[in-house]
Amino acid sequence: MTRVRIEGLTKVFGKTLAVDNLSLEVRDKEFVSLLGPSGCGKTTTLNCISGLETPTKGDIYFDDQRINDMPPKDRGIGLVFQSYAIFGYMTVFENLAFGLRIRRVPEDEIKHEVEQMAEFLGIREVLQEKAGKQSLTNLQKTAIGRTLLIKPKVLLLDEPLSNLDADARDVMRAELKRLQRDVEQTTIFVTHDQLEAIALSDKVAIMNLGRLQQYDTPDVVYNHPKNQFVANFVGSPSMNIIDCSLKLDNEQAVLVHPSFTLDVTNMRHHLEKITTGSEVVVGIRPEYLTVTKQPSKLSVAATVYVTEPLGHENIVYLQLDGILLRAVTPAAVNFNINEKVGVEFHKDKIHIFDRKDGEAIV
Amino acid sequence: MASIRLVNIAKRYGSKTALDNIAFEVRDKEFFVIAGPPGAGATTTLRIIAGLERPDAGEVYIGDQLVNDVEPKDRDVSMVFENLALYPNKNGYDNIAFPLRQRKVPVEEIRSRVIEVARMLKIENLLDRYPRTYSGGELQRVAVARAIVRRPKVYLLDQPLANLDALIRANMRAELKRLVREIGQTIIYTTHDQIEAVSMGDRIAVINAGRIRQLDTSDGVYGRPKDKFVASFIGSPRMNLIGCTYEVKDDRALLNSDSFSLDVTSLKDHIGRNAKDSELILGIRPEDIRTELTQKSMEAFQATVYVAEPMGSRTLISAQLGKEKDVIRTMVPGGTTVKPGDKVWLEFDRNKIHIFDKKTEEAIV
Incomplete structure (x- = not known):
């Protein structure tokens, strides 16, 4: 289990200051959302954590280890995107097992772990079906399950619910929250949807124009916004x-x-x-x-x-x-x-x- | 008079039925919404009214005129599409003026009408600027301005707010509704978003799989859904639907699920008259369940919190009744703190329950 510490993170693209001196700490087992409108720097921050981007300045630590120069594959992160990258021609089982196979985990252990995860996610009945035939909710569960099975230090979720229709999103949001609490997985979740952020998170980091506006519990950002931007962005209908x-x-x-x-x-x-x-x-x-x-x-x-x-x-x-x-x-x-x-x-x-x-x- | 009447419209694409016997009348000056999930047939219906698609059967009337064979440009309808194709090489003024110029309206009149509509939509500052400099909301307003500047008999709006971000969408919803009242025109509006439907429409046609399931006011589709589809499509978070068996015992009527038994004796005559089968579905909206941390009523059932999601002014609790895997969702005031595993007591508001036949999915109560 892992704590994530970001200190003075700055990322510049050409003349654009995408992330400006961001510092925050995600505690072990915590669910933290990076929330803001498009262009606020939330995805760039996530990409710096995952290693898809290199910070211009600042440090990122997993526990006490600085990971700036560590190749993405060695960081122990699990990444789930908006598009799930599930192999439609493979069964749900094979998709879930994918990461374990690459790691050459013994077959009987794979079977045990995949079945346990599928039970957990409520997709055990469809394990032998082709993934391509599954609902978007099941695909998303499969993508998250596959990532959790490799036991990442940190789970990074980039707008994972935005492809779902309103009803499926309600269902998946509740499932995701419960799952994260049950597996106690340190999670960083990127979203532009204020409702998702406050519904899911232990803490919400609200960003605008590359800057952190407020980092606090959902209750505090809703009831005690630190500035007008937060006040306006959190809550619907807005303040x-x-x-x-x-x-x-x-x-x-x-x-x-x-x-x-x-x-x-x-x-x-x-x-x-x-x-x-x-x-x-x-x-x-x-x-x-x-x-x-x-x-x-x-x-x-x-x-x-x-x-x-x-x-x-x-x-x-x-x-x-x-x-x-x-x-x-x-x-x-x-x-x-x-x-x-x-x-x-x-x-x-x-x-x-x-x-x-x-x-x-x- | 700009009423619109559709008579038994059918449309197929290959072997797929897109529209099945669509019939309704849109009244003069009405804000009429066609709402359904993607692929349900809302947009196809609108395109048939505009003349962009031909129905395989049925008739379209605008006022008293049968328009099946009338060219789209001669129908005097104006359509705003989801994709707001403004001309990138024209500024706001020229974009809005375009439909008038095409119709050879005198220059003076074009000028006064463009300015009038720009003032109404608060986009005077955009007239000199080009679309690439607009935000999403501004693009939308200019496109709406272009659509209404012509003053056609009927406006057809195809998901005009679909591509906007949430904050702008909420504001545009109100502005558009107010604008429509001001211009007093007949509007037909399609959307996948049930909130847009109930908040804007005078009446709403809820459509699914090419069929109109219910044509009613907001109150009607929300409070008295005619079938299970409408019940689950309208309202967010959606209505809880729980499979039950109906049983009459010693003058008492009960709805039995795997984990509770709800006394519905007061509805006994009603159910007796309308139910064809004892397999029923109980529907109850999250806000119609009283939720307590202790048992305050003999009518309350104990449930275990699966997860709680704070949403600002309210908190959504998903809870499991007995050994059931499916959750029941209930809304409680914001600031309520419960955690997974906590016990809560749920009491269904007897006046707000819905009952559907499991087979036909039609509403019984």
């Missing part, structure tokens, strides 16, 4: 972002927007270092806005822009003086386009970011 200025005096703290004000005196103690009149960005998740038919003292007036029923809940888009907010509302309540409504902010769920650098203040 509402509103430009405001902050008015402070000795007792009170008020967020001022051209169309409303919000008393945030409850956060006064977090705002000690901020000067009054500061330009800030307010963030609030759609589930922490309550939409009411009747405006109240606590609510801000808004007009319904459009509604989206999702079955189990609705997303209501609200227009307030040039801004559009998203609110999640119960399925049972219907709102109509252009209806006048009230919006209440859950005050203890407000995030405040510095408008200049996007860093979280509260």
Whole structure:
């Protein structure tokens, strides 16, 4: 079992800084996701770990061994891609056995290990069938099983679920999470899908433009995003972002927007270092806005822009003086386009970011 | 009047049936969605309406006119394809103006219409720029602008959001829905994405294997699916479907699975009337299962957590009932922490259960 340590990793392609001074540690048995939009550097980071790319600067360690100069085949990594590279004309059994055969493992041992893995993955019944006939889910399980059978120090997964349809992806995501916990395999998973990252991981490393934005548990990145990028990228529907200025005096703290004000005196103690009149960005998740038919003292007036029923809940888009907010509302309540409504902010769920650098203040 | 009526449309490709007896009417100004998995027939249906494919049988009416033999260009429909082929050598303005120029609309009018539609879609800043400089969302908007600038009777949108990344897609969904309300036009929209279908459509035709399974509102396809296919296609994470045997004992009606026995006496008359067989499928959505860490109700069944997946505002738990291998998925509030092996108690909301016939897969309740 293996711990992965990345120190000051930098990778430059021509004039492009693909990864910029990345440091993070993946503990033994941990499941860590590298999450970000395309071009954020997540795949380049994975490729540096696997040895497909050579870092421009920085060091990568497996436990205490520096692996920068080690050939990929000696690193003890298992790699699974989006395209599974399964041999369709071979049986599922033969595909699973592939890595073991190359390593000249005795035949009876191969049989035992492959069957055990197939049992684990729930594909025992199809072992003797041709791989080409299998569902995408079974192919993906086979690809992961084949990789796990060679007992890698570190399992690297590059968008392995993105070829599956929505339902199969839900199934495979749960299976993958359970499997990783059961085999206690150190795993690094690359994805652009925030839901996959928070659902699967012990920790999520969110990247943008080559830089690490936040590295923390799913709970922390969702509830305490360190900056505006993380706040916006994690969560669906995404967090509402509103430009405001902050008015402070000795007792009170008020967020001022051209169309409303919000008393945030409850956060006064977090705002000690901020000067009054500061330009800030307010963030609030759609589930922490309550939409009411009747405006109240606590609510801000808004007009319904459009509604989206999702079955189990609705997303209501609200227009307030040039801004559009998203609110999640119960399925049972219907709102109509252009209806006048009230919006209440859950005050203890407000995030405040510095408008200049996007860093979280509260 | 821009209604559209399809009468018994059939289409085969070689020996494969692509469409089987498709019949529906799209009302004037309706946002009508055809939703199904890839290969189900949604796009083929749209192409037949556009005139890009000929049906083997059946009739297509636009308004009161039978258009089977009308050329696509004369049908007064406008189609936006999934692949947004903008002309790379034309800037935004010229791309949007193109269909008007082709129809020899006067220059002044072209100008005012392009600017109007650009303002509506908030793409004024893209008019001077070329498509290679656009982001995915911008490409989409310019393509939509080009499609709507002509003001045809009917817009046909073939998976217009399919190639966008998740964040842009969510925003475009809302913008497009609002836009459609504003322009008040008849829209037929295809998608593989059930969220797009239920969130945007006035009505949704759920299609599978060339057949329309249900034509209904969002509430209808979500809350009252007519068969097992619709039940599992609409809603994410999908509805739990559990094979059961129906049994009536001493005036009580029970659904027995390998690991539980659910009292459905309140539905007894209904099941008795509609069920042809005792082999049934119980359907229950993840959000319609009350999940507790201790037993709070005699109606609750104990289950073992297989895995828990936090999803921000909610956590999805997959749990195994008794010795069953299949998991039941249940949604709980975000921040709930359970681990594999923990025990939970599941109670099905009796008002939200669905029952399907195992053989015909038709809904009974």
